[in-house]
Amino acid sequence: KNFLEKCSTEKKDMATTHSREEINLSQERPARNYFENPVAWWKGTPIFLWNWNYGGFLGLWSGVGEMEALGELFFDNLASLLSITGLILGFFLNVLIYFAAIEFDIEYAETIKAVYTKYYYERCIPGVGFALMFGNLYYGYMAGRLAYKENRDDVTAQPYGINTTGAFITLGAINLTALFNELYKEKNLDKGFGGDWRGAGQDVAENAWEIAVTATFITGLMEVGGCFLGEFIRKVFPSPAIYSCLTGVGFSYLFFSPMLSIMAEPIMCYLPLLVVFIGFFGNVIYRIGNTGYTFPIAIFSIGLSVVLGWAGGCKHKRDSIIMYNYGDGSPGSKNIYQDFTNKWTTCTGTSEHDAKYAYREYAGEIGAFGDGIGAGLKKFGDMRAYISTAIVVGVVSFAGTMSCVESAAAAGDDYPMAETMIIDGIGTMIGAIFGSFYSTTVYIGHPIHKNLGAKRGYSIINGAIYFVLLMSGLFASLYQTIPGCASGALLVFVGLLICRQACEDNPPRYWPAIFFWSISNSM
Numbered sequence: 001k002n003f004l005e006k007c008s009t010e011k012k013d014m015a016t017t018h019s020r021e022e023i024n025l026s027q028e029r030p031a032r033n034y035f036e037n038p039v040a041w042w043k044g045t046p047i048f049l050w051n052w053n054y055g056g057f058l059g060l061w062s063g064v065g066e067m068e069a070l071g072e073l074f075f076d077n078l079a080s081l082l083s084i085t086g087l088i089l090g091f092f093l094n095v096l097i098y099f100a101a102i103e104f105d106i107e108y109a110e111t112i113k114a115v116y117t118k119y120y121y122e123r124c125i126p127g128v129g130f131a132l133m134f135g136n137l138y139y140g141y142m143a144g145r146l147a148y149k150e151n152r153d154d155v156t157a158q159p160y161g162i163n164t165t166g167a168f169i170t171l172g173a174i175n176l177t178a179l180f181n182e183l184y185k186e187k188n189l190d191k192g193f194g195g196d197w198r199g200a201g202q203d204v205a206e207n208a209w210e211i212a213v214t215a216t217f218i219t220g221l222m223e224v225g226g227c228f229l230g231e232f233i234r235k236v237f238p239s240p241a242i243y244s245c246l247t248g249v250g251f252s253y254l255f256f257s258p259m260l261s262i263m264a265e266p267i268m269c270y271l272p273l274l275v276v277f278i279g280f281f282g283n284v285i286y287r288i289g290n291t292g293y294t295f296p297i298a299i300f301s302i303g304l305s306v307v308l309g310w311a312g313g314c315k316h317k318r319d320s321i322i323m324y325n326y327g328d329g330s331p332g333s334k335n336i337y338q339d340f341t342n343k344w345t346t347c348t349g350t351s352e353h354d355a356k357y358a359y360r361e362y363a364g365e366i367g368a369f370g371d372g373i374g375a376g377l378k379k380f381g382d383m384r385a386y387i388s389t390a391i392v393v394g395v396v397s398f399a400g401t402m403s404c405v406e407s408a409a410a411a412g413d414d415y416p417m418a419e420t421m422i423i424d425g426i427g428t429m430i431g432a433i434f435g436s437f438y439s440t441t442v443y444i445g446h447p448i449h450k451n452l453g454a455k456r457g458y459s460i461i462n463g464a465i466y467f468v469l470l471m472s473g474l475f476a477s478l479y480q481t482i483p484g485c486a487s488g489a490l491l492v493f494v495g496l497l498i499c500r501q502a503c504e505d506n507p508p509r510y511w512p513a514i515f516f517w518s519i520s521n522s523m
């Protein structure tokens with residue numbers, strides 16, 4: 001009997017030591033109005049307020065939970081950046097566009113590829129750094145004001161990053177369309193047939209980039225305009241209608257798509273997935289012996305993927321790849337820095353040759369300053385063919401923001417809807433001014449960071465890290481160093497948690513409608 005009591009006591013102690021308490025994902029929210037005044041909402045809370053009594057050390061660091069949330073948000077953003085970079089530079093640019101242009105002249109194809117890639121790493125990526133720095137800093141500041149207004153110290157800042165859904169739509173409907181339109185434009189072909197294929201290819205890449213940047217700026221304006229409708233929709237429409245949009249993104253883009261990449265390379269990707277599931281869903285803390293320190297789950301998972309990938313977990317015989325059309329990263333990687341004399345090949349993110357090339361070519365090369373500021377905003381007169389898509393992306397961003405704010409409110413932090421939409425739109429426009437064609441938004445997953453015990457430091461530090469990283473020109477090297485599925489495990493977890501919150505925050509009779517939309521969105 002004494003032995004059993006001792007075992008029971010030890011089990012309880014271990015549960016307390018190695019796991020964390022979960023928050024309620026379905027908390028009461030205040031009554032909603034038909035319109036929200038972003039100034040009056042704060043009810044006299046000082047505007048220029050940092051609130052040093054909130055957020056821990058220097059108002060930035062509250063402990064282990066802050067580190068856990070920082071790791072999760074950093075790699076969540078990184079997962080989005082890696083996936084969309086692989087799509088635009090891989091399949092779109094190096095397969096569809098390259099082989100369409102090579103029918104005219106190989107110099108035409110090579111120039112389009114080289115110039116567009118240069119604009120991507122030296123203009124678009126630094127522009128993303130500006131947008132992320134602005135948004136993460138502002139939402140950290142907003143969390144301090146909310147903590148002051150409600151006299152609480154458990155407020156968690158809203159996460160902020162790339163609008164993943166909007167990015168995929170933009171790349172397919174605007175970037176790719178603009179590249180094809182410019183590739184076949186009579187003016188550019190005449191220039192090429194006149195003997196200047198290099199100049200024609202440069203014009204194609206530059207014009208296509210400017211069209212995408214201008215469309216993104218318009219998307220930002222649409223996001224700001226959504227502030228007039230957000231609160232009305234939240235007041236009139238039932239919660240399941242809002243969650244249906246959120247779970248559609250969570251299931252399709254965050255769970256289903258990354259899971260395919262993980263299953264394609266199980267040796268490299270399954271173990272990191274287990275680390276994420278056990279850590280987050282099992283509430284297990286990975287302690288480093290008896291030191292009192294812990295491994296952040298995200299960093300632990302990513303580290304395992306990198307080690308397994310670079311140890312040969314994604315290595316395949318080239319003959320087998322040709323026979324079965326399998327592996328070799330995306331199809332476009334066959335045109336990106338590949339050495340065809342080798343008998344072996346590996347996935348994107350695990351090639352020493354590719355990583356060294358990316359470092360030599362792009363490290364320290366920054367085009368966002370100087371003539372890069374506002375250089376992409378020259379195609380407002382050419383927006384007739386793209387304006388409808390820009391509006392759609394703006395509406396998607398607007399709906400996503402609304403869903404994320406409602407998700408944060410359900411977890412206990414009720415932020416102003418109108419102000420959040422305005423800041424999302426301004427962040428997107430700031431990115432476009434510096435050359436980015438990716439819209440930004442509050443991120444899905446606020447309840448995750450709140451459950452980890454984070455406050456606002458994780459958001460602000462994440463913005464600072466990304467600003468330095470993306471402005472340094474090192475992202476190209478990072479893209480060629482981290483396996484594509486490494487951060488996919490984190491996206492899978494976020495997607496499943498979103499679906500779980502949708503169930504917890506709505507009566508069971510609404511679940512079929514939510515699930516129906518989630519499945520329909522993936523088809």
